[in-house]
Amino acid sequence: MTDTVPIRRALLSVSDKTGLTDLARALAEQGVELVSTGGSARMLREEGLEVRDVADLTGFPEMMDGRVKTxxxxxxxxxxxxxxxxxxxxAMEDNGILPIDLLVVNLYPFEETVAGGADEATVIENIDIGGPxxxxxASKNHAHVAVLTEPDDYHALLSEMKDTGGGTTLAFRKRMAMTAYGRTAAYDTAVSTWxxxxxxxxxxxWRSFAGRRIQTLRYGENPHQSAAFYSDGSGRPGxxxxxxxxxxxxxxxxxxxxDAAFELVSxxxxxxxxxxxxxxxxxxxGVARGSTMQEAYSRAFDCDRTSAFGGIVALNQALDGETAEAxxxxxxxxxxxxAIQDEAREIFARKKNLRLLLAPGLADMAAPGLAVRQxxxxYLVQDRDTGHLGADDLRVVTRKAPTDDQMADLLFAWTVAKHVKSNAIVYAKNRATVxxxxxxxxxxDSTRIAARKALDMAEALDLSAPPTQGSVVASDAFFPFADGLLAAAEAGATAVIxxxxxxxxxxxxxxxxEAGLAMVFTGQRHFRH
Structure with missing residues (x-):
């Protein structure tokens, strides 16, 4: 393989024209012949640049509404x-083929078209063929050709050309080819998924998954593991x-x-x-509702103050100054x-290491989606757990029926249990976990551990009785024996879901x-492994 290859001819054909004029002008100033198509060519000519049409290169006009051109x-x-x-x-000489040293292509905006809710015909027209x-x-022939698929790489190309006197190194071309194949793979994934x-x-x-790197992480779950963070491109708030x-x-x-905190608060x-x-x-x-955000935080904190130390806090409404102080x-x-109020930002500014995130709204927990596990x-692939119940979906199975207040607590506890690792037990009272x-x-064991934590908090808060007294309890799956239910009753639970x-x-x-409990069946479970 050759190493540094000079760029004498570039083919530019982009949907996203961000930075295209500056790139083309910089190439032209270094004597690069510009070849382009359709809208890209028109735009460059309007900017006073000399551009050769692809149709002139091929001897064939663009046809079929632009479906056939390259x-x-x-x-x-x-x-x-x-x-x-x-x-x-x-073969090139015999057939009048000119070498192309640089290809700059980004693809029809298929993902954006789908996200915008376009009709089927419009979506299909935005499936790019010539671009991929x-x-x-070009990526296969990276020994001789450089390929760019995103405006983010334009500056790197121009820096490379400056360093090499107008060319690209093999290392650069390999890196760009790797990125390009990843891009076409992600594009095909979007099309096949749609x-x-x-x-x-x-x-x-065949099922494929794709993501664009958001961040290279210092390490993974443990320091000896490398890691990175990718976006799936769905735009889901979170x-x-x-x-x-x-x-x-x-x-x-x-x-x-x-992510776990935000999904639950949503x-x-x-x-x-x-x-x-x-x-x-x-x-x-700790999970709680309140009349104010500060009250909701304080009630959640009082569920398990020990575990809350060094934890993650997610809110469903604006973070205000009073809550930030707490x-x-x-x-x-x-x-x-x-949302985050200015006063809250000023308070947190004193906590330089605290990570403060502004989310673009809450996630739609009823929206369909996939959960993937390697x-x-x-891979194991399943629908996201969008299960949601109301009071009318529950079946009372005991002689005693829940009161309206107990029913509200049962539904609250059931919602939280959905987000707790199985086996999951959640005690709640007055719309707060206890x-x-x-x-x-x-x-x-989960039943007893939850009750033990409540006893610890009773001692820490100097309460006369554990907060599980008069609570309700949720179990993410059925009780296989009566022992778990009786343990909950011993802790003071009065109703079960x-x-x-x-x-x-x-x-x-x-x-x-026999224990005098009210109990309802959901007919739905929430395993979370």
């Missing part, structure tokens, strides 16, 4: 020819679309935990009042909210009746 041997031959292979050079074909050709959705195909034979206003760079664990609509979620190690350790009293890793040799048991191999469906449901219902 799919021609004189284009692809100019991109694919090996300049150090005599038979390739002879040229990109793949087509699967159009045909309502939940499990297509950690991938949030703006970091201050604080240290987000770590892998920060991102993972903040379950609570702002129109229903303030809500706060505190997460530690991807599990909520949060600033302890060490907090990240705070994320859909396993050895493959005990959370997560991730245990035994459901009864669980999926039901165990072969011992009758035994569990009988135990609830």
């Amino acid at each position: 799919l021609h041997p004189r284009v692809h031959g100019g991109l694919l020819a090996l300049r150090d292979a005599p038979e390739h050079v002879a 074909a040229m990109i793949r050709a 087509m699967a959705r159009q045909q309502e195909e939940a499990a297509p034979r 950690i991938a679309t949030a703006e970091q206003l201050q604080g240290k760079e987000l770590s892998y664990n920060n991102i993972n935990d903040t 379950e609570f609509l702002p129109v229903d009042g303030p809500a706060c979620v505190i997460v530690k190690h991807a599990n909520p350790c 949060i600033a009293d302890i060490f907090t890793e990240v705070v994320i909210a859909p 396993v050895s040799g493959g 005990g959370v048991g997560a991730g245990q191999m035994s459901r009864v 669980q999926p039901g469906g165990s072969m011992r449901d009758d035994e569990v219902i009988a135990a609830a009746d």
Whole structure:
């Protein structure tokens, strides 16, 4: 392979014309011949640049509404020819093919067209054919051709040309080829995903996933693991679309935990009042509603003050100064909210290491989407858990029915349990968690751990009784035996929400009746592994 290759001819054909004029002018000033198509050529001519039409290069006009313009041997031959292979050079000379040293192409805005809700015909017209074909050709021949697919790389190209006296190094061309193949792969992923959705195909034979790098992380879950953060391009509000206003760079664990907190707080609509979620190690350790945001935070904090230290705080409404003062009293890793008042920003400015994120609204928890997990040799793909219940969806199975207030607490606890690692147990009272048991191999252990944490908080807050007294309890899956339910009753729970469906449901219902509990079945579970 050759190393530095001079750029004498460049083909420019872009949909996103950001920075195109400056790039083209800089190339022209270095004596590069510019070849272009359609709108790109018109724009450059309007800027006073001399541009050769692709039609002039190929001898064929653009046709079929622009569908056919670059799919021609004189284009692809100019991109694919090996300049150090005599038979390739002879073929170029015999067929009037001119070498192309630089290809600058970005693709039709397919992803943006789909996101904008365009009709099927418009979406199909925005499936690029010639662009990916040229990109793949130039990338394959990176020994001789440089390819750029994004305006972000224009400056790097011009710096490279300055350093090499008008050319590109092999290392640069390899790096750009790698980026280009990644771009075409992501593009094809977007197209295939859209087509699967159009045909309502939940499990297509081939499934691909793509992302654009947002951030290279210092390390992964542990310091010996490398990591990076990618956006899937969906624009879904959350950690991938949030703006970091201050604080240290987000770590892998920060991102993972903040996502867990934000997804849960998005379950609570702002129109229903303030809500706060505190997460530690991807599990909520405190969740509450309140009449004010400060009250919601304080009630969430009082669920488990020990675990809240060094945690993640997510809010469903604007972060105000009073709430910021309360949060600033302890060490907090990240705070994320859909709006942040100036007073709150001033308060957090004193906490230089605290990461403050502004989210573009809350996530739509009812919107369909995919959850993907890698396993050895493959991927597990499922629909996102969008399960949501109202009081009318519940079935009372005990002699005693829940009161209206208990029913509100049961639905609140059920919402939180959806976001707790299985086996999940959540005690709640007055729309605030008072005990959370997560991730245990035994459901009864989760029940007892949550109750133990409530006892610890009773001692810390000098309460006359544990906060689980008079609470309700949610279980993400059915109680296989009555022991877990009885442990909850011993902790002071008065009402229970669980999926039901165990072969011992009758035994569990009988135990609830004997203990004087009200219990409802959801008919739906929320495993979270």
